Amino acid sequence: MTNLSLADLAGYLRQLGEGALITLELFFASFALAFVLGVLIGVATLARSRVIRAAWRVYASIFMGVPSLLVIFLIFYGGSAMLAAVLGEFGARIDISPFGAGVAALGIVYSAYVAELVRGAIENLPKGQFEGARALAIPPFIMWGRVILPQVMRLALPGLVNVWSFMLKETPLVSLAGLQDLVAATKIAAGATKEPFIFFVATALVFIAFSAASLWLANRLEVRLDRGQRRAPVRSPAQAEA
Amino acid sequence: MNALPIDLALAWESLPALFDGLMVTVFLTALPLIIGLALAFPICFARMSARRALALPAEIFVVFFRGAPLLILLYLVYYGLGQIEALRNGPFWIVFGSPFGCAIVALSLNHAAYMVEVLRGSLLAVPHGIVEASEALGITRRNIFLWVRMPLALRYGLKAYQNEVVSFVKGTAIVSVVTITDLMAVANSIFEQTYDPFTPILCAAAFYWAFVNLIRVGFTVWGRWLSRHSAEDAVVAIPGRQGLGGVVVEAKVTP
Numbered sequence: 458m459t460n461l462s463l464a465d466l467a468g469y470l471r472q473l474g475e476g477a478l479i480t481l482e483l484f485f486a487s488f489a490l491a492f493v494l495g496v497l498i499g500v501a502t503l504a505r506s507r508v509i510r511a512a513w514r515v516y517a518s519i520f521m522g523v524p525s526l527l528v529i530f531l532i533f534y535g536g537s538a539m540l541a542a543v544l545g546e547f548g549a550r551i552d553i554s555p556f557g558a559g560v561a562a563l564g565i566v567y568s569a570y571v572a573e574l575v576r577g578a579i580e581n582l583p584k585g586q587f588e589g590a591r592a593l594a595i596p597p598f599i600m601w602g603r604v605i606l607p608q609v610m611r612l613a614l615p616g617l618v619n620v621w622s623f624m625l626k627e628t629p630l631v632s633l634a635g636l637q638d639l640v641a642a643t644k645i646a647a648g649a650t651k652e653p654f655i656f657f658v659a660t661a662l663v664f665i666a667f668s669a670a671s672l673w674l675a676n677r678l679e680v681r682l683d684r685g686q687r688r689a690p691v692r693s694p695a696q697a698e699a
Numbered sequence: 700m701n702a703l704p705i706d707l708a709l710a711w712e713s714l715p716a717l718f719d720g721l722m723v724t725v726f727l728t729a730l731p732l733i734i735g736l737a738l739a740f741p742i743c744f745a746r747m748s749a750r751r752a753l754a755l756p757a758e759i760f761v762v763f764f765r766g767a768p769l770l771i772l773l774y775l776v777y778y779g780l781g782q783i784e785a786l787r788n789g790p791f792w793i794v795f796g797s798p799f800g801c802a803i804v805a806l807s808l809n810h811a812a813y814m815v816e817v818l819r820g821s822l823l824a825v826p827h828g829i830v831e832a833s834e835a836l837g838i839t840r841r842n843i844f845l846w847v848r849m850p851l852a853l854r855y856g857l858k859a860y861q862n863e864v865v866s867f868v869k870g871t872a873i874v875s876v877v878t879i880t881d882l883m884a885v886a887n888s889i890f891e892q893t894y895d896p897f898t899p900i901l902c903a904a905a906f907y908w909a910f911v912n913l914i915r916v917g918f919t920v921w922g923r924w925l926s927r928h929s930a931e932d933a934v935v936a937i938p939g940r941q942g943l944g945g946v947v948v949e950a951k952v953t954p
Contacts, residue, residue: 522867522908524872527883527900535896538704623866626768633876634772640770646725647778654779661767661775 469646469656476642477663483559483638484628488621490564496573500601502572503579513572520569526630528566533558533634558629563624568621578612579605611682618675622668639663713899714887720885721906727871727881730803732864735810743818756865757815764812769870775875777801798877801933806871813863816846821856822848854925861918865911871908882906 500515520528532539536553544551582605590600610617629640643660647653713848745757780786780795794800825848833843875884886903890896 518912519904519908522911523904524869524883524907527886527904527907530883530887530890531896531904532902534702534900536892538896542704596771626766629768629770630873633873640768640774643771644774647774652782655781657771657775658777661709661763661771664768664771665766675723 465650469642469650472642473639473646473660476637476639477554479637480628480639483556483563483631483636484625486560486626487563488613488624490560491567491571491620491624492617494564494568495536496575496606498568499572499575500581503576517569517573521565525563525566525627526633527557527560528562529630529634532562536561555631555634555636556633559628559636563627563631565619567624571617574613574620575609577616578609581612582608611686614675614679614682615618618672621671621675625664625671703900706895706898709889709893709895709898710902713902716885716889717882717902717906719900720880720882720903721910723869723879723881724868724883724907725910727799727802727806727879728868731806731810732867734803734807735814738807738811739814739818743815743822744782745816747819747822761812761815764808765816768807769805769878769949770873773802773805773873773877776805798874798879802874802877802879806867806874808865809870810863811915812861813867817856817859817863818858821852824855825851848945857918857922857925860913861922864914864918868911869907869915 469534498516502509504510533555535551536558537551540551540553586604586608587600590604595604629638632638632640632644635641639660643656647656650656719822742757742760745753747760748757767775776795777798782800786792786795794804795920828849829851830843833847834840838847872879872883873888874881882903886899889899893899
């Protein structure tokens with residue numbers, strides 16, 4: 458049935474492995490960017506200023522309303538011109554690689570989703586957390602870093618896991634901008650060996666396995682972050698009386 | 700470089716082509732949505748069945764077609780299935796031999812897998828007591844499903860359904876890889892002719908944005924119509940394609 462020799466297979470496996478490494482790098486870099494940007498945007502847009510809120514609505518609406526592929530192409534084709542406009546002469550000389558375009562595009566698109574999650578989680582935190590931190594004269598930087606955000610992460614974790622697994626499934630799109638990732642390597646191997654079925658199924662299974670492994674880890678993390686929440690809520694005496 | 704990165708003359712000129720592309724995108728959204736939903740019901744019933752022989756294949760279907768990236772599914776259908784001799788000579792080659800057929804098959808299978816989970820989550824969210832009460836009233840199982848469970852499940856799952864449809868629309872942007880000239884492909888070809896990276900892609904973005912938000916508005920109106928009798932709307936977390944948009948947060952514990 459198959460006309461693959463073992464030597465061929467070993468050769469392609471090496472290529473696929475290299476491609477998989479690039480896909481992983483792309484994924485981790487994009488997720489890190491989306492996470493950091495998302496948390497910063499989420500915290501910044503909680504300000505009461507009307508202008509900031511309006512800017513957030515526009516940002517979220519745009520990046521949740523257009524396909525990631527379109528943003529990847531926009532940055533890949535137009536990135537140099539954009540950098541030139543922002544940085545002037547120096548920016549014009551920067552060449553946008555498919556990898557850079559992919560990280561920037563996925564990072565920007567998913568930062569909107571992360572910011573939405575972070576905003577929702579912060580708004581669901583009891584006000585007392587902020588008031589308590591202020592009453593104890595904890596400086597704002599430490600309040601966010603040590604009091605608010607750890608609790609936000611616990612609340613936002615299920616949503617972040619969603620973003621994680623959805624973003625993983627969008628990383629192959631960057632291969633359309635010319636990145637030699639796992640999917641591009643699979644396409645080459647499939648074309649050269651005339652065995653597309655096996656190669657594409659195998660690649661799909663790699664994605665599924667990675668996603669399953671990370672979901673398992675996320676569940677462990679969730680249990681760990683929830684370890685302080687397991688007890689039944691304690692009724693304070695004052696409320697019990699009332 | 701002028702202040703506006705958009706060449707208005709080019710934008711105006713390419714509007715008809717972009718609109719044709721949008722129509723292809725709309726078609727490639729509508730048909731898989733219908734086929735996917737039709738597939739999702741029987742698979743969902745199999746998935747929820749107590750019989751392992753039914754539940755297991757359905758579960759494998761969901762894991763595979765939800766877990767595999769859409770681009771790879773599309774490649775698999777377009778390049779991979781042509782390898783199978785029986786299929787190439789069979790009557791279904793009309794479907795699998797054309798890029799459109801392949802795109803519709805891949806998109807439908809992907810959508811079906813997501814919809815199985817949306818449906819299952821929505822059906823499980825219906826309080827069991829209501830079903831038991833209906834049974835006690837002697838309503839037939841079919842009628843309970845049609846008139847008690849489904850209407851409630853629809854209301855619980857509407858948000859998840861909306862998220863799924865919206866991300867599905869955005870997912871269709873990849874069909875240009877199998878030579879279909881959808882909205883994204885039209886924008887790309889205008890870029891290749893003019894080397895203007897902003898005008899065609901930003902115009903396409905505007906079209907996508909309008910389409911997606913039209914869907915959002917449609918769902919909002921639908922949701923309001925569905926819950927026109929109730930003052931407060933119940934929010935239940937359904938495992939859809941995304942908690943994206945619908946934020947999953949724990950209810951506050953009130954002592």
